Amino acid sequence: MAGAGSALLGLVALFLWSLWLRLSVRGLFWRLGVLVSGSGLWLLAAPFAPAQALGLALRGFTVSAVVVTAGMAVSWTAPLALLQVLRAPPSLVAFLAILARHAVAVRDEAQRVWQVLLLRGAFDRRANLPAALRILLAALVSSAFRRGERVADVLALRGFEGRVPALPPWRWNVADLPAYLLTALALSATALEAIG
Template sequence: MLLVLGVFIALRAEGDEILFRMLGVPVTTEALTTAGTTVVRLLAVACASLLFTLLVPMSHIVAGLRALRLPQAMIAVTWLTERFLVLLAADARRLMEGVRARSAALPLPRRIIVASRISGTFLVRAVSRSERMADAMTARHFDGRIPLHPTQRWVVRDTVSVVLTLVVIFFALLY
Protein backbone atom coordinates (compact mmCIF):
# COMPACT_ATOMS: atom_id res chain seq x y z
CA MET A 1 0.00 0.00 0.00
CA LEU A 2 2.83 2.30 0.87
CA LEU A 3 4.51 1.58 -2.46
CA VAL A 4 1.31 2.32 -4.35
CA LEU A 5 0.97 5.55 -2.39
CA GLY A 6 4.60 6.42 -3.24
CA VAL A 7 4.04 5.85 -6.97
CA PHE A 8 0.84 7.90 -6.82
CA ILE A 9 2.64 10.81 -5.15
CA ALA A 10 5.58 10.56 -7.60
CA LEU A 11 3.17 10.82 -10.52
CA ARG A 12 1.08 13.64 -9.05
CA ALA A 13 3.64 15.92 -7.31
CA GLU A 14 4.94 18.87 -9.29
CA GLY A 15 8.59 19.77 -10.05
CA ASP A 16 10.88 21.29 -12.64
CA GLU A 17 13.59 18.70 -13.30
CA ILE A 18 12.10 15.80 -15.28
CA LEU A 19 13.92 12.54 -14.62
CA PHE A 20 11.85 10.12 -16.71
CA ARG A 21 8.31 9.45 -17.89
CA MET A 22 6.05 6.76 -16.49
CA LEU A 23 2.93 5.88 -18.50
CA GLY A 24 3.45 9.16 -20.31
CA VAL A 25 3.45 11.19 -17.07
CA PRO A 26 6.65 13.09 -16.25
CA VAL A 27 8.33 12.18 -12.95
CA THR A 28 10.44 14.96 -11.49
CA THR A 29 13.28 14.94 -8.93
CA GLU A 30 11.14 16.93 -6.48
CA ALA A 31 8.22 14.50 -6.89
CA LEU A 32 10.47 11.51 -6.25
CA THR A 33 11.92 13.18 -3.13
CA THR A 34 8.43 14.00 -1.84
CA ALA A 35 7.22 10.46 -2.52
CA GLY A 36 10.28 8.86 -0.87
CA THR A 37 10.09 11.08 2.23
CA THR A 38 6.37 10.46 2.68
CA VAL A 39 6.73 6.70 2.35
CA VAL A 40 9.65 6.55 4.79
CA ARG A 41 7.80 8.70 7.33
CA LEU A 42 4.70 6.56 7.14
CA LEU A 43 6.78 3.40 7.37
CA ALA A 44 8.56 4.70 10.46
CA VAL A 45 5.29 5.65 12.14
CA ALA A 46 3.75 2.28 11.30
CA CYS A 47 6.81 0.41 12.59
CA ALA A 48 6.90 2.46 15.80
CA SER A 49 3.18 1.81 16.38
CA LEU A 50 3.59 -1.89 15.66
CA LEU A 51 6.59 -2.17 17.97
CA PHE A 52 4.72 -0.38 20.73
CA THR A 53 1.66 -2.58 20.33
CA LEU A 54 3.67 -5.79 20.20
CA LEU A 55 6.01 -5.00 23.09
CA VAL A 56 3.62 -3.36 25.56
CA PRO A 57 0.75 -5.41 27.07
CA MET A 58 -2.70 -3.98 26.46
CA SER A 59 -3.30 -3.54 30.18
CA HIS A 60 -0.23 -1.26 30.35
CA ILE A 61 -1.50 0.69 27.38
CA VAL A 62 -4.87 1.14 29.11
CA ALA A 63 -3.09 2.30 32.27
CA GLY A 64 -1.02 4.72 30.17
CA LEU A 65 -4.01 6.10 28.30
CA ARG A 66 -5.82 6.59 31.59
CA ALA A 67 -2.80 8.37 33.06
CA LEU A 68 -2.87 10.66 30.04
CA ARG A 69 -6.50 11.43 31.01
CA LEU A 70 -7.99 10.36 27.70
CA PRO A 71 -11.81 9.94 27.65
CA GLN A 72 -13.03 6.61 29.04
CA ALA A 73 -14.98 5.88 25.87
CA MET A 74 -11.79 6.17 23.79
CA ILE A 75 -9.88 3.86 26.15
CA ALA A 76 -12.73 1.34 26.15
CA VAL A 77 -12.92 1.34 22.33
CA THR A 78 -9.15 0.82 22.07
CA TRP A 79 -9.21 -2.05 24.56
CA LEU A 80 -12.28 -3.68 23.06
CA THR A 81 -10.92 -3.42 19.52
CA GLU A 82 -7.66 -5.13 20.47
CA ARG A 83 -9.42 -7.84 22.48
CA PHE A 84 -12.07 -8.46 19.88
CA LEU A 85 -9.51 -8.73 17.07
CA VAL A 86 -7.57 -11.35 19.06
CA LEU A 87 -10.73 -13.38 19.70
CA LEU A 88 -11.85 -13.01 16.09
CA ALA A 89 -8.46 -14.15 14.85
CA ALA A 90 -8.80 -17.30 16.97
CA ASP A 91 -12.31 -17.87 15.57
CA ALA A 92 -11.02 -17.33 12.03
CA ARG A 93 -8.25 -19.87 12.58
CA ARG A 94 -10.77 -22.47 13.74
CA LEU A 95 -13.05 -21.71 10.79
CA MET A 96 -10.19 -22.01 8.30
CA GLU A 97 -9.09 -25.31 9.82
CA GLY A 98 -12.60 -26.61 9.22
CA VAL A 99 -12.53 -25.40 5.63
CA ARG A 100 -9.06 -26.81 4.96
CA ALA A 101 -10.06 -30.16 6.40
CA ARG A 102 -12.83 -30.45 3.84
CA SER A 103 -11.55 -28.58 0.80
CA ALA A 104 -7.91 -29.58 0.39
CA ALA A 105 -8.67 -31.59 -2.73
CA LEU A 106 -10.62 -28.80 -4.41
CA PRO A 107 -9.10 -26.91 -7.36
CA LEU A 108 -8.03 -23.30 -6.73
CA PRO A 109 -11.07 -21.58 -8.36
CA ARG A 110 -13.41 -23.73 -6.29
CA ARG A 111 -11.41 -22.96 -3.15
CA ILE A 112 -11.74 -19.23 -3.88
CA ILE A 113 -15.52 -19.64 -4.12
CA VAL A 114 -15.53 -21.53 -0.81
CA ALA A 115 -13.41 -18.80 0.78
CA SER A 116 -15.80 -16.08 -0.39
CA ARG A 117 -18.75 -17.99 1.05
CA ILE A 118 -16.85 -18.47 4.32
CA SER A 119 -16.31 -14.72 4.61
CA GLY A 120 -20.09 -14.30 4.94
CA THR A 121 -20.22 -16.98 7.62
CA PHE A 122 -17.30 -15.32 9.37
CA LEU A 123 -19.09 -11.97 9.40
CA VAL A 124 -22.16 -13.55 11.00
CA ARG A 125 -19.95 -15.32 13.52
CA ALA A 126 -18.17 -12.05 14.30
CA VAL A 127 -21.48 -10.38 15.16
CA SER A 128 -22.53 -13.34 17.29
CA ARG A 129 -19.12 -13.40 18.97
CA SER A 130 -19.39 -9.69 19.80
CA GLU A 131 -22.82 -10.25 21.37
CA ARG A 132 -21.50 -13.11 23.52
CA MET A 133 -18.48 -11.07 24.56
CA ALA A 134 -20.81 -8.20 25.49
CA ASP A 135 -22.92 -10.61 27.57
CA ALA A 136 -19.84 -11.93 29.38
CA MET A 137 -18.67 -8.40 30.16
CA THR A 138 -22.12 -7.19 31.18
CA ALA A 139 -22.52 -10.17 33.52
CA ARG A 140 -19.34 -9.02 35.23
CA HIS A 141 -20.40 -5.42 35.79
CA PHE A 142 -18.80 -3.80 32.76
CA ASP A 143 -20.17 -0.27 32.58
CA GLY A 144 -18.11 1.23 29.77
CA ARG A 145 -15.04 1.74 31.93
CA ILE A 146 -12.21 -0.76 31.46
CA PRO A 147 -11.13 -1.83 34.94
CA LEU A 148 -7.42 -1.44 35.54
CA HIS A 149 -5.67 -4.66 36.42
CA PRO A 150 -4.30 -4.21 39.95
CA THR A 151 -0.77 -5.24 39.07
CA GLN A 152 -0.53 -2.53 36.44
CA ARG A 153 0.75 0.70 37.91
CA TRP A 154 2.06 3.68 35.98
CA VAL A 155 5.78 3.77 36.73
CA VAL A 156 8.71 5.89 35.58
CA ARG A 157 9.64 3.24 33.00
CA ASP A 158 6.25 3.70 31.35
CA THR A 159 6.77 7.45 31.13
CA VAL A 160 10.18 6.88 29.53
CA SER A 161 8.65 4.42 27.02
CA VAL A 162 5.92 6.89 26.05
CA VAL A 163 8.35 9.79 25.72
CA LEU A 164 10.76 7.71 23.59
CA THR A 165 7.92 6.56 21.36
CA LEU A 166 6.69 10.12 20.91
CA VAL A 167 10.24 11.23 20.10
CA VAL A 168 10.56 8.51 17.43
CA ILE A 169 7.24 9.49 15.89
CA PHE A 170 8.14 13.19 16.05
CA PHE A 171 11.46 12.72 14.24
CA ALA A 172 9.90 10.38 11.72
CA LEU A 173 7.38 13.06 10.86
CA LEU A 174 10.00 15.83 10.86
CA TYR A 175 12.53 14.23 8.49
Protein backbone atom coordinates (compact mmCIF):
# COMPACT_ATOMS: atom_id res chain seq x y z
CA MET A 1 0.00 0.00 0.00
CA ALA A 2 1.35 3.38 -0.90
CA GLY A 3 -0.16 5.53 1.85
CA ALA A 4 -2.66 5.94 4.65
CA GLY A 5 -5.61 6.55 2.30
CA SER A 6 -5.14 3.36 0.35
CA ALA A 7 -4.44 1.46 3.58
CA LEU A 8 -7.77 2.62 5.03
CA LEU A 9 -9.49 1.72 1.76
CA GLY A 10 -7.87 -1.70 1.93
CA LEU A 11 -9.13 -2.24 5.48
CA VAL A 12 -12.67 -1.24 4.52
CA ALA A 13 -12.53 -3.53 1.47
CA LEU A 14 -11.21 -6.34 3.64
CA PHE A 15 -14.02 -5.89 6.14
CA LEU A 16 -16.66 -5.91 3.38
CA TRP A 17 -15.02 -8.98 1.82
CA SER A 18 -15.12 -10.84 5.14
CA LEU A 19 -18.82 -9.96 5.47
CA TRP A 20 -19.48 -11.18 1.93
CA LEU A 21 -17.69 -14.48 2.66
CA ARG A 22 -19.76 -14.76 5.84
CA LEU A 23 -16.62 -15.12 7.92
CA SER A 24 -17.02 -14.77 11.64
CA VAL A 25 -16.46 -11.06 12.26
CA ARG A 26 -15.96 -11.80 15.94
CA GLY A 27 -13.26 -14.35 15.10
CA LEU A 28 -11.66 -11.91 12.66
CA PHE A 29 -11.46 -9.18 15.32
CA TRP A 30 -10.05 -11.62 17.89
CA ARG A 31 -7.31 -12.64 15.47
CA LEU A 32 -6.58 -9.05 14.45
CA GLY A 33 -6.63 -7.98 18.10
CA VAL A 34 -3.66 -10.24 18.75
CA LEU A 35 -1.79 -8.54 15.92
CA VAL A 36 -2.35 -5.02 17.27
CA SER A 37 -2.53 -5.75 21.00
CA GLY A 38 0.91 -4.32 21.70
CA SER A 39 0.29 -1.12 19.78
CA GLY A 40 -2.03 0.64 22.27
CA LEU A 41 0.74 2.78 23.70
CA TRP A 42 1.97 3.59 20.22
CA LEU A 43 -1.54 4.72 19.19
CA LEU A 44 -1.58 7.15 22.12
CA ALA A 45 1.73 8.59 20.93
CA ALA A 46 0.75 8.61 17.23
CA PRO A 47 -0.52 12.22 17.17
CA PHE A 48 2.91 13.37 18.37
CA ALA A 49 4.81 11.09 15.97
CA PRO A 50 6.09 12.10 12.51
CA ALA A 51 3.45 12.23 9.78
CA GLN A 52 4.62 9.06 8.01
CA ALA A 53 4.28 6.92 11.14
CA LEU A 54 0.49 6.65 10.98
CA GLY A 55 0.56 5.65 7.31
CA LEU A 56 3.24 3.09 8.00
CA ALA A 57 1.24 1.60 10.88
CA LEU A 58 -1.91 1.44 8.74
CA ARG A 59 -0.03 -0.29 5.94
CA GLY A 60 1.37 -2.86 8.36
CA PHE A 61 -2.04 -3.45 9.88
CA THR A 62 -3.58 -3.82 6.40
CA VAL A 63 -1.03 -6.46 5.42
CA SER A 64 -1.69 -8.32 8.69
CA ALA A 65 -5.44 -8.09 8.16
CA VAL A 66 -5.15 -9.47 4.62
CA VAL A 67 -3.10 -12.42 5.85
CA VAL A 68 -5.55 -13.19 8.68
CA THR A 69 -8.63 -12.90 6.47
CA ALA A 70 -7.09 -15.02 3.73
CA GLY A 71 -6.24 -17.64 6.34
CA MET A 72 -9.83 -17.62 7.58
CA ALA A 73 -11.24 -17.80 4.05
CA VAL A 74 -9.25 -20.91 3.08
CA SER A 75 -10.80 -24.11 4.30
CA TRP A 76 -8.42 -26.44 6.09
CA THR A 77 -9.13 -29.09 3.46
CA ALA A 78 -7.79 -26.97 0.56
CA PRO A 79 -4.08 -27.47 1.36
CA LEU A 80 -4.71 -31.16 1.96
CA ALA A 81 -6.40 -31.56 -1.40
CA LEU A 82 -3.48 -29.74 -3.00
CA LEU A 83 -1.03 -32.13 -1.33
CA GLN A 84 -3.08 -35.00 -2.68
CA VAL A 85 -2.95 -33.55 -6.21
CA LEU A 86 0.84 -33.20 -5.82
CA ARG A 87 0.91 -36.93 -5.05
CA ALA A 88 1.96 -36.68 -1.42
CA PRO A 89 1.83 -39.98 0.44
CA PRO A 90 -1.75 -40.77 1.48
CA SER A 91 -0.64 -41.47 5.04
CA LEU A 92 0.83 -37.94 5.30
CA VAL A 93 -2.37 -36.36 3.96
CA ALA A 94 -4.51 -38.39 6.36
CA PHE A 95 -2.20 -37.54 9.27
CA LEU A 96 -2.39 -33.81 8.51
CA ALA A 97 -6.19 -33.99 8.15
CA ILE A 98 -6.55 -35.64 11.54
CA LEU A 99 -4.01 -33.26 13.08
CA ALA A 100 -5.86 -30.21 11.75
CA ARG A 101 -9.11 -31.54 13.12
CA HIS A 102 -7.76 -32.28 16.61
CA ALA A 103 -5.21 -29.48 17.12
CA VAL A 104 -7.69 -27.48 19.20
CA ALA A 105 -8.38 -30.45 21.46
CA VAL A 106 -4.64 -30.98 22.01
CA ARG A 107 -4.20 -27.31 22.86
CA ASP A 108 -7.09 -27.43 25.33
CA GLU A 109 -5.63 -30.54 26.96
CA ALA A 110 -2.23 -28.85 27.27
CA GLN A 111 -3.82 -25.78 28.87
CA ARG A 112 -5.75 -27.96 31.30
CA VAL A 113 -2.64 -29.90 32.38
CA TRP A 114 -0.66 -26.64 32.64
CA GLN A 115 -3.32 -25.14 34.93
CA VAL A 116 -3.32 -28.26 37.12
CA LEU A 117 0.46 -28.08 37.43
CA LEU A 118 0.30 -24.38 38.28
CA LEU A 119 -2.34 -24.96 40.96
CA ARG A 120 -0.27 -27.74 42.51
CA GLY A 121 2.82 -25.54 42.62
CA ALA A 122 4.90 -27.47 40.10
CA PHE A 123 6.49 -24.27 38.77
CA ASP A 124 7.16 -22.60 42.14
CA ARG A 125 10.82 -23.56 42.28
CA ARG A 126 13.23 -23.75 39.43
CA ALA A 127 14.31 -27.24 40.50
CA ASN A 128 10.76 -28.52 39.85
CA LEU A 129 10.70 -27.36 36.22
CA PRO A 130 12.15 -30.52 34.57
CA ALA A 131 9.79 -32.79 36.50
CA ALA A 132 6.80 -30.55 35.71
CA LEU A 133 7.62 -30.56 32.01
CA ARG A 134 7.98 -34.37 32.05
CA ILE A 135 4.54 -34.64 33.66
CA LEU A 136 3.09 -32.24 31.08
CA LEU A 137 4.55 -34.19 28.15
CA ALA A 138 3.53 -37.56 29.61
CA ALA A 139 -0.05 -36.37 30.11
CA LEU A 140 -0.21 -34.99 26.55
CA VAL A 141 1.24 -38.16 24.99
CA SER A 142 -1.10 -40.35 27.04
CA SER A 143 -4.19 -38.38 26.04
CA ALA A 144 -2.96 -38.26 22.42
CA PHE A 145 -2.70 -42.06 22.31
CA ARG A 146 -6.19 -42.46 23.76
CA ARG A 147 -7.59 -39.89 21.33
CA GLY A 148 -5.73 -41.54 18.44
CA GLU A 149 -7.26 -44.93 19.24
CA ARG A 150 -10.75 -43.40 19.40
CA VAL A 151 -10.20 -41.55 16.11
CA ALA A 152 -8.89 -44.68 14.39
CA ASP A 153 -11.96 -46.63 15.54
CA VAL A 154 -14.33 -43.90 14.35
CA LEU A 155 -12.56 -43.60 10.99
CA ALA A 156 -12.68 -47.37 10.49
CA LEU A 157 -16.39 -47.40 11.27
CA ARG A 158 -17.02 -44.63 8.76
CA GLY A 159 -15.06 -46.39 6.01
CA PHE A 160 -12.16 -43.95 5.76
CA GLU A 161 -9.58 -45.23 3.28
CA GLY A 162 -6.87 -42.61 3.79
CA ARG A 163 -7.75 -40.24 0.94
CA VAL A 164 -9.08 -36.70 1.35
CA PRO A 165 -11.53 -35.88 -1.44
CA ALA A 166 -10.05 -33.51 -4.00
CA LEU A 167 -11.52 -30.06 -4.43
CA PRO A 168 -13.74 -29.43 -7.43
CA PRO A 169 -12.11 -27.35 -10.19
CA TRP A 170 -12.40 -23.59 -9.80
CA ARG A 171 -15.16 -21.89 -11.75
CA TRP A 172 -16.07 -18.23 -11.91
CA ASN A 173 -19.24 -17.45 -9.99
CA VAL A 174 -21.37 -14.32 -9.88
CA ALA A 175 -21.20 -14.49 -6.08
CA ASP A 176 -17.47 -13.74 -6.30
CA LEU A 177 -18.03 -10.46 -8.15
CA PRO A 178 -18.05 -8.16 -5.05
CA ALA A 179 -14.74 -9.59 -3.87
CA TYR A 180 -13.21 -9.00 -7.30
CA LEU A 181 -14.57 -5.44 -7.45
CA LEU A 182 -13.29 -4.58 -3.97
CA THR A 183 -9.86 -5.99 -4.81
CA ALA A 184 -9.74 -4.02 -8.07
CA LEU A 185 -10.80 -0.85 -6.22
CA ALA A 186 -8.09 -1.27 -3.57
CA LEU A 187 -5.42 -2.00 -6.19
CA SER A 188 -6.41 0.99 -8.34
CA ALA A 189 -6.39 3.31 -5.30
CA THR A 190 -2.93 2.06 -4.39
CA ALA A 191 -1.69 2.57 -7.96
CA LEU A 192 -3.16 6.09 -8.17
CA GLU A 193 -1.65 7.05 -4.83
CA ALA A 194 1.74 5.67 -5.85
CA ILE A 195 1.68 7.62 -9.13
CA GLY A 196 0.47 10.90 -7.70
